[in-house]
Amino acid sequence: MDLDEVADRLYALPPPEFTAARTAEARAAKDAGEARLAREIAKLRKPTVSAAAVNRVAREHPGEVAELLEVGERLRAAWQEQDPDALAELTRRRGEVTGRLGRLVRQESELSASGAAEVEQTLDAAVVDADAAEQVRRGRLARPLAYSGFAPAPTPRERPAKKTRPEPGPGAPAGGKKKPAPEPGRRAGGKRRAAPEDEAAAARAREEEEAAAARAREEEEARKARERAEAEAAHREWQEALESAQRDFDDRAAKVERLERKLAKARRRLDDSEHRLEVARREERHARRRLDQ
Numbered sequence: 001m002d003l004d005e006v007a008d009r010l011y012a013l014p015p016p017e018f019t020a021a022r023t024a025e026a027r028a029a030k031d032a033g034e035a036r037l038a039r040e041i042a043k044l045r046k047p048t049v050s051a052a053a054v055n056r057v058a059r060e061h062p063g064e065v066a067e068l069l070e071v072g073e074r075l076r077a078a079w080q081e082q083d084p085d086a087l088a089e090l091t092r093r094r095g096e097v098t099g100r101l102g103r104l105v106r107q108e109s110e111l112s113a114s115g116a117a118e119v120e121q122t123l124d125a126a127v128v129d130a131d132a133a134e135q136v137r138r139g140r141l142a143r144p145l146a147y148s149g150f151a152p153a154p155t156p157r158e159r160p161a162k163k164t165r166p167e168p169g170p171g172a173p174a175g176g177k178k179k180p181a182p183e184p185g186r187r188a189g190g191k192r193r194a195a196p197e198d199e200a201a202a203a204r205a206r207e208e209e210e211a212a213a214a215r216a217r218e219e220e221e222a223r224k225a226r227e228r229a230e231a232e233a234a235h236r237e238w239q240e241a242l243e244s245a246q247r248d249f250d251d252r253a254a255k256v257e258r259l260e261r262k263l264a265k266a267r268r269r270l271d272d273s274e275h276r277l278e279v280a281r282r283e284e285r286h287a288r289r290r291l292d293q
Helices: 003-010 015-031 035-043 049-060 062-081 084-108 113-128 130-138 196-292
Strands: none
Touching (some): 003 015, 003 035, 015 035, 049 084, 049 130, 062 113
C-alpha cells in the first residue's frame, strides 16, 4: 500500500463517502505498522462537489480530458511563439472543447450554479497552466483551480526603416554639386536626432518593459487569486468540519441531558428506598426488643 494507491481510491469516491473511507484507510495503514503513511492519508483533504465532478470526468472520460489538455499544450506553445494564426485557431478550439467537456460534467453531476462556474474555472486553468493540467489529468482535485490574467497577445515585429538616398534640394549649388549632407544623427540646424534604428530599438525596449510589468502584475494577481481560492477552500472544509462537530456535540449533549435526568430520577428513587430501609430497620429493632421482654 502506498499513498498514490490510497489517494486514487479515495478521490474516486463521492464526497459524502470520503471522510469515512479516509478514516478506514488511515486506520488500516496504522494497524499494518505504517504510522507515517497513516498520517499522510489523514492529511488528504475532502474534495468539494465541483472538484469531485472534475475528478469523475477525468476517470470516466479520459479521451475528452486528454483532448482539452492537448489543446492547452498547443495554445501555450503558440503564446510562447507569438503565432497569431495558431492562437486564433486554438482559442476557437479551446472554447469548443471546454464547453463540450463542461456540459458533460454538468450532465453527470448535480451541480449548483456556483459549482458549475467552478468547474468551468478549473477547466480554463487546466488549459493555460501546465501544473493545473497535470492535476486535472490525475483526477485527485480537492478544490477547484483558478487562473487569473490573460495570455500575452502577439507582439508585432517592427520592420527596420528603409534607407533612402537624399534628393538634391532646391538650394543645391549649380554644376550638379550637392550640399554637404548633415552629420549622421544631426539635423541641419546642428541638433542631433535619433536614427530610425535607434527609435525602433527604443520602442521595442519600452514595449518589452511594459509587457514584463504586465506579466508581473498578472502573476501577482494569479498568486493572490490562488491563495484566496486555497483560503476559501480551507474555510469551506473547516466550516463543514465545524458543522459536523457541532451536530455531534449537540447529539451527545442531548443524550447526556437525558441520562442526567434519568440519573436524577434514579437517585430520588434510591433515596426513597434508603429511607424505607432505615425505617424498616428501626421498626425491626423495636419489635425485636419487645419480643425479648
